[in-house]
Amino acid sequence: MCGISGLFDTQGQRNFNRALVSHINNMQSHRGPDEDGLHLEPGLALGHRRLSVIDLATGQQPLFNEDDSVGIVFNGEIYNFQELVPELKDMGHCFKTRSDTEVIVHAWEAWGPACVQRLRGMFAFALWDRNQQTLFLARDRMGVKPLHYAWLPDGSFIFGSELKVITAHPGFVRCIDPLAVEEYFSLGYVADPRCIYRQAHKLPPAHTLLLRRGMHSQPAPQPYWDVYFSNDNPVNLADAESELRERVKESVRLRLIADVPLGAFLSGGVDSSAVVATMAGLSSLPVHTCAIGFDDPHYNESAFAQQVADLYRTDHRLEIVKSDDFDLIDTLARLYDEPFADSSAIPTYRVCQMARKHVTVALSGDGGDESLGGYRRYSMHLGEESVRSRVPHGLRSPLFGSLGILYPKADWAPRMFRAKTTFQAMAMDTVQAYHHSMSHLRVDQRQRLFSPEFQRSLGGYSSLDVFRQHAGKAQTEDPLALIQYLDYKTWLVGDINTKVDRASMAHSLEVREPLMDHHLVEWLATLPSSLKIHGGQGKYVFKKAFEPLLPRDVLYRPKMGFSVPLASWLRGPLAVRMCESVLSQRMLDSGYFNVETLRALINQHMNRKYDHSTVLWMLIMFDAFLRYAQTPAQAVPTAVTRAAATPV
Incomplete structure (x- = not known):
């Protein structure tokens, strides 16, 4: 795991200042405290901060091919690199390291931009081809690893793993984008590809960006993959359970490759427990597990984590966090570079801090809820959809719209009596309703919060536009599949993956997510939605699959979440x-x-x-x-x- 940065002159071959390149690269030294590397040539600068995980002796970056014509800076892990090496050697490519980084260089030589189709892993990289005078940027399919970029006023192009790399450049203008502010106060984060600053962008997941010297316009990112929900797999439940266990096993096995201490987060939830159980079955040694507990029992899952640790005799470490652990506000602002409102960033930061004392790599259970229908909001949305499908919009809109206005806001009441949001959602179409449920502040609340002048600056823009754009590409009419797709494109990338990446890299800890393996995601998208939510039970097939391996208390208890008071x-x-x-x-x-x-x-x-x-x-x-x-x-x-x- 690393941090990457660089500058590219698309029009000429100006020389970049080495001290400046070193400065912006070191803004993310926390991402790679082991080594730093720079490469400068006319019109190009590449920077790298290294956290050594694989090939500790010879994996330094920037890394070049045999004749120094192709070089790369890379953040992430390519889990199938050992499978690609023999194929590339048979094509005549020579390897001088044992690193997954070098595989990307030779994959580019062999397949060009299509090389990303052959890569299985989490990655963000920038690859320079001197012969073609091109700079090629790519980001992994699920958006696990970040990549930011901007066009500077002098025409040069800058990129970095974190936004702070770009804002550290004296030529970058920090002009806040009002549309990003609207997205933040709706979603709790700024959605890809937007950044909080007008001039900066995030490269979207599963996209590449190809720059060529002498180009006359700014190119647009190009997609290379998407998840397609066919929901047409004829597999029966028993066979689905067996195949799911095997696919999770393969995904976990690939993520156990490391030359440094490796362990896992164990929250006591279904997903992390399944990952740990699978790791235990693949290892002859005890799995190293880490958990955070809270001194407030309403937020403490550590007893369930201990059950799994005892069952698999893991080397388990637990730290208790006080319920008034809120002194990270300013630290989080520096970490995330943008406004970020997920308060679970606090315990996530703490569990990464604790894990890094003992391991360099940790496996997590992130991504399971999105792929397997684990969130309560999914079942609630399906219930609303059943009504929407039976009541014409012309009747729903005035009826439920009026109830949504008249019904009082009742945060203090039991959940079953908090109907205001449900009534509001029932008056909307499917996409608008799901956006409504995912918004921390509903549209009427944002209108009261924002000044009239600021609302005029939005020009009618709403974060709903983000959801509508993604929904137009979903290629599914299945109500569960649609909102899973929306979560892949928004919540998972903008909140979950961002939170874990910044919190882990703040402590130079690499986190790997086996439940986000794109082969697993693609297969799960073929399963009927009835295997994901069945009888109101989320993650139905996943829980059935792991019944032989995990306690029922862990599998079927109410979902608690990683929250703070x-x-x-x-x-x-x-x-x-x-x-x-x-x-x-x-x-x-x-x-x-x-x-x-x-x-x-x-x-x-x-x-x-x-x-x-x-x-x-x-x-x-x-x-x-x-x-x-x-x-x-x-x-x-x-x-x-x-x-x-x-x-x-």
């Missing part, structure tokens, strides 16, 4: 910080907000009239971002080096 924090120890942040001069001067709404949110939350913890946390994190954005770009301190990690 925001509401009580904001009424207690975080109350002062909340007021200082939400009503800071930065926020008031930004012009984005209706000041009276800001004051009302604080007062109503403190008086326990409503639970406004979600929007207040979003505002706190937005203020932290503004503070960070107004200061010179700073590197995240490197937390640990590879030598410091020892096996559990």
